[in-house]
Amino acid sequence: MSPTAALVKAALNSNFGWSVVRHRLFVQKRDRWMVPLIALAVVGVVPTLVLYVRLLGTVFDMLKSLGQEKALLTLAVLAGQLIILVFGLFYLIATFYFSRDLEYLVALPLKPSQIMLSKFAVVLINEYLTMAPFILPALIVYGFKKDGGLEYWLIMPLAYILLPVIPLAAAGLGVVGMMRLVNIGKKKDLLIIIGSLVLIAAALFLQFGLSRAAGTSGLDAQKIIAMIASPDGLVQTIGRRFPPAIWATRFLHNGLMTASGLSAFALFAGLSILLFGGLIAGAQRLFFGGLVGLSERSGVRVRGGKALAIKFSSGHHPVKAIFLREVRLMNRTPIFLLNGVLGVLMVPVILALTLNTGKPGDDSANILRLMTSAKPVTGVLVTTMFMIVCATLSGVASSSFSREGRKFWVSKVIPVDYRQQVLAKFLHSMAIALLGIGGATAVLVFRFRLAAGQWLPSLALALPVTAFLTFLNLAVDLARPLLDWISPQKAMKQNLNVLIAMFLDLGFLFLYGVAFIALGKSGLRLAAVLGILAVLGLGLACLAYTLVLQFALRRYPSIEA
Amino acid sequence: MIEINHVSKSYNKGTVRAVDDLTLTVPPGEIFGFLGPNGAGKTTTIKMIVGILKPDGGTIRIAGLDNRADALRCKAMTVYVPDEPEIYERLKGIEYLNFMGDVYGVSGGERRSRIEHWLEAFELSRAVADPIQTYSHGMRQKIILTAALMINPRVLVLDEPMVGLDPRSSHLLKEAMREHCEGGGTLFFSTHIMEVAERLCDRLAIIHKGRLVACGTMAELRDQAKDKASLENIFLELTES
Numbered sequence: 001m002s003p004t005a006a007l008v009k010a011a012l013n014s015n016f017g018w019s020v021v022r023h024r025l026f027v028q029k030r031d032r033w034m035v036p037l038i039a040l041a042v043v044g045v046v047p048t049l050v051l052y053v054r055l056l057g058t059v060f061d062m063l064k065s066l067g068q069e070k071a072l073l074t075l076a077v078l079a080g081q082l083i084i085l086v087f088g089l090f091y092l093i094a095t096f097y098f099s100r101d102l103e104y105l106v107a108l109p110l111k112p113s114q115i116m117l118s119k120f121a122v123v124l125i126n127e128y129l130t131m132a133p134f135i136l137p138a139l140i141v142y143g144f145k146k147d148g149g150l151e152y153w154l155i156m157p158l159a160y161i162l163l164p165v166i167p168l169a170a171a172g173l174g175v176v177g178m179m180r181l182v183n184i185g186k187k188k189d190l191l192i193i194i195g196s197l198v199l200i201a202a203a204l205f206l207q208f209g210l211s212r213a214a215g216t217s218g219l220d221a222q223k224i225i226a227m228i229a230s231p232d233g234l235v236q237t238i239g240r241r242f243p244p245a246i247w248a249t250r251f252l253h254n255g256l257m258t259a260s261g262l263s264a265f266a267l268f269a270g271l272s273i274l275l276f277g278g279l280i281a282g283a284q285r286l287f288f289g290g291l292v293g294l295s296e297r298s299g300v301r302v303r304g305g306k307a308l309a310i311k312f313s314s315g316h317h318p319v320k321a322i323f324l325r326e327v328r329l330m331n332r333t334p335i336f337l338l339n340g341v342l343g344v345l346m347v348p349v350i351l352a353l354t355l356n357t358g359k360p361g362d363d364s365a366n367i368l369r370l371m372t373s374a375k376p377v378t379g380v381l382v383t384t385m386f387m388i389v390c391a392t393l394s395g396v397a398s399s400s401f402s403r404e405g406r407k408f409w410v411s412k413v414i415p416v417d418y419r420q421q422v423l424a425k426f427l428h429s430m431a432i433a434l435l436g437i438g439g440a441t442a443v444l445v446f447r448f449r450l451a452a453g454q455w456l457p458s459l460a461l462a463l464p465v466t467a468f469l470t471f472l473n474l475a476v477d478l479a480r481p482l483l484d485w486i487s488p489q490k491a492m493k494q495n496l497n498v499l500i501a502m503f504l505d506l507g508f509l510f511l512y513g514v515a516f517i518a519l520g521k522s523g524l525r526l527a528a529v530l531g532i533l534a535v536l537g538l539g540l541a542c543l544a545y546t547l548v549l550q551f552a553l554r555r556y557p558s559i560e561a
Numbered sequence: 562m563i564e565i566n567h568v569s570k571s572y573n574k575g576t577v578r579a580v581d582d583l584t585l586t587v588p589p590g591e592i593f594g595f596l597g598p599n600g601a602g603k604t605t606t607i608k609m610i611v612g613i614l615k616p617d618g619g620t621i622r623i624a625g626l627d628n629r630a631d632a633l634r635c636k637a638m639t640v641y642v643p644d645e646p647e648i649y650e651r652l653k654g655i656e657y658l659n660f661m662g663d664v665y666g667v668s669g670g671e672r673r674s675r676i677e678h679w680l681e682a683f684e685l686s687r688a689v690a691d692p693i694q695t696y697s698h699g700m701r702q703k704i705i706l707t708a709a710l711m712i713n714p715r716v717l718v719l720d721e722p723m724v725g726l727d728p729r730s731s732h733l734l735k736e737a738m739r740e741h742c743e744g745g746g747t748l749f750f751s752t753h754i755m756e757v758a759e760r761l762c763d764r765l766a767i768i769h770k771g772r773l774v775a776c777g778t779m780a781e782l783r784d785q786a787k788d789k790a791s792l793e794n795i796f797l798e799l800t801e802s
Binding site for chain 2: 320
């Protein structure tokens with residue numbers, strides 16, 4: 001096996017943990033309970049998938065009646081590539097530069113491009129899995145509805161394989177260049193965070209640009225008629241700011257036996273190869289330059305006794321000491337900071353941006369109407385849900401124990417009651433959740449101009465529910481902490497606990513919403529409805545507090561670090 | 562001070578027996594060396610003493626207290642130094658020391674004087690305000706040892722403490738270990754360095770395939786072996802498969 005192939009194989013095995021899973025299931029005979037749970041989760045997704053496929057079928061029929069069914073392919077390709085561009089960025093930064101295996105790989109007789117290739121393969125496979133539930137159904141529905149024949153079914157997998165290459169390679173080039181630039185001076189971590197934010201902001205603006213391009217709000221009636229009259233009209237409109245989506249549509253629709261299909265494929269594949277080649281060539285020149293310094297020691301130490309003296313702590317309460325440790329570890333690990341803190345601020349920022357650029361009739365205006373609807377209960381429900389979602393879906397609480405990784409032994413040996421340790425973690429997760437609630441409230445107050453009469457009750461309802469969900473998310477991670485990771489990305493974004501907690505949170509929010517609406521319809525006065533929900537939230541938070549602390553006493557001793 | 566009674570631990574649903582019915586006692590004021598080949602069960606035993614791993618059977622008592630039933634009180638008098646210096650690399654050295662001082666309740670005055678003393682001794686004073694991720698393996702080991710010596714516990718449990726230390730730091734550590742026991746403390750440590758074990762330990766135990774094969778003073782170990790030339794020879798003889 002060539003060194004490159006061996007490296008790629010080892011990277012995939014290490015990242016997806018096939019050997020570990022095999023060892024755990026068949027040798028250690030651990031985690032077998034996960035198999036039926038995963039099967040159940042897969043079965044649970046089926047109804048949603050059926051609904052999605054039906055929706056796609058309806059969209060196809062609707063587009064077909066206008067003679068524009070090809071636009072479904074354009075939308076699928078565009079959506080897939082946008083998902084990859086935004087979500088792939090975090091993953092690329094973490095995998096390229098923050099994997100702990102890098103310091104071993106760098107010492108091996110391997111070219112930077114070979115190491116980069118192995119890392120790129122890991123991200124690529126992950127992106128195939130990420131976009132599969134969104135994009136594959138669209139491509140399959142199109143194939144069946146259009147009756148594309150054998151040729152379509154042969155080309156479709158090829159298109160799917162090529163799909164993430166353009167956005168990932170483009171983002172990869174940005175990341176490699178950014179890391180080379182910021183790897184100067186002493187404040188590398190800070191520069192990495194700033195650089196990542198700039199890249200993410202660029203990706204978001206690009207997304208908004210493309211979304212607006214996909215919209216038809218700027219068209220007058222004559223242009224719409226012209227667009228529909230042309231067989232490629234809608235495809236051109238949607239894909240005009242991102243031509244690869246048009247090329248992919250063309251070769252999927254026309255096949256490779258036609259001149260237009262073949263030329264479109266040549267363009268799509270050519271750009272993919274060009275960008276990928278550019279990434280590998282860029283890696284050869286810039287990758288090590290970005291890496292060196294991430295773990296290197298900073299210059300000569302010249303600090304004297306005076307500087308040292310002021311940093312001695314005179315003694316904190318253990319809860320405060322652990323809280324401070326959590327804050328420092330999160331804020332100083334770029335991947336944790338970007339996923340955690342940025343995670344809670346992302347939704348409010350995106351919403352604020354869409355409202356800023358929105359025009360009458362677009363989504364943000366609809367949201368605004370819903371928030372200030374005639375029924376006060378609906379308005380409070382929407383704003384409460386918005387605050388809770390911003391606060392809890394970042395994965396901070398549901399990765400709280402996993403983030404300790406191999407350092408978890410410290411938590412096992414220190415003479416601090418496990419309940420106090422969980423309490424400190426709760427306070428830290430809650431502090432970040434409050435940041436999310438703060439961001440959401442700021443958007444509601446300053447962008448949506450909501451009255452205090454609406455956002456204040458929502459705040460009062462959201463706080464106890466957020467506390468409850470934070471305890472719930474902590475319990476999920478405590479039940480099965482992922483401590484053996486080499487890339488911090490694995491502790492957060494690739495942590496199954498984060499996904500499980502997210503499903504639980506959404507399930508709870510659905511039930512909470514149902515209860516909210518039921519109470520709203522019961523004829524009770526608004527104040528009474530809000531009072532009942534506030535008491536319910538507080539009760540759940542108190543119950544969760546008691547149960548999770550008791551769970552900590554039972555669970556901690558059996559976690560073997 | 563440390564009493565290990567019929568302790569067993571296995572992995573992989575009982576297929577790998579890491580520690581098998583281990584019984585031994587370490588009285589106060591003693592330096593106890595724990596020897597064994599790779600995979601013999603040393604680290605597993607140590608992790609059970611400090612509460613990281615749960616034994617499948619048997620009991621471990623620290624100063625007469627069951628280390629599971631009275632976990633907090635046992636932990637308050639025990640400090641563990643692991644074989645791999647895996648600590649919070651995003652913290653600065655001084656932040657790690659302050660954190661350990663806070664959770665072990667070391668007073669401000671004692672903390673300051675002990676930290677300053679050990680940082681000076683280990684030549685870490687200049688590095689202590691830097692993030693731990695910038696430290697070498699040996700420096701990480703020294704910052705963990707500084708924390709342990711700052712806490713000054715009744716029981717010190719060290720797993721391969723000399724690995725990665727330069728000769729000067731290693732010498733200082735051995736002096737500190739002796740001083741700790743002369744002050745009435747107990748020290749339980751594992752090592753592969755036979756010369757250190759032979760010279761430093763009051764008593765020694767050799768574990769092989771999870772079972773205790775020898776325990777006693779150097780003189781008592783010599784009595785058990787045919788080749789009495791050195792601890793290394795005794796070790797090799799007793800751990801032959």
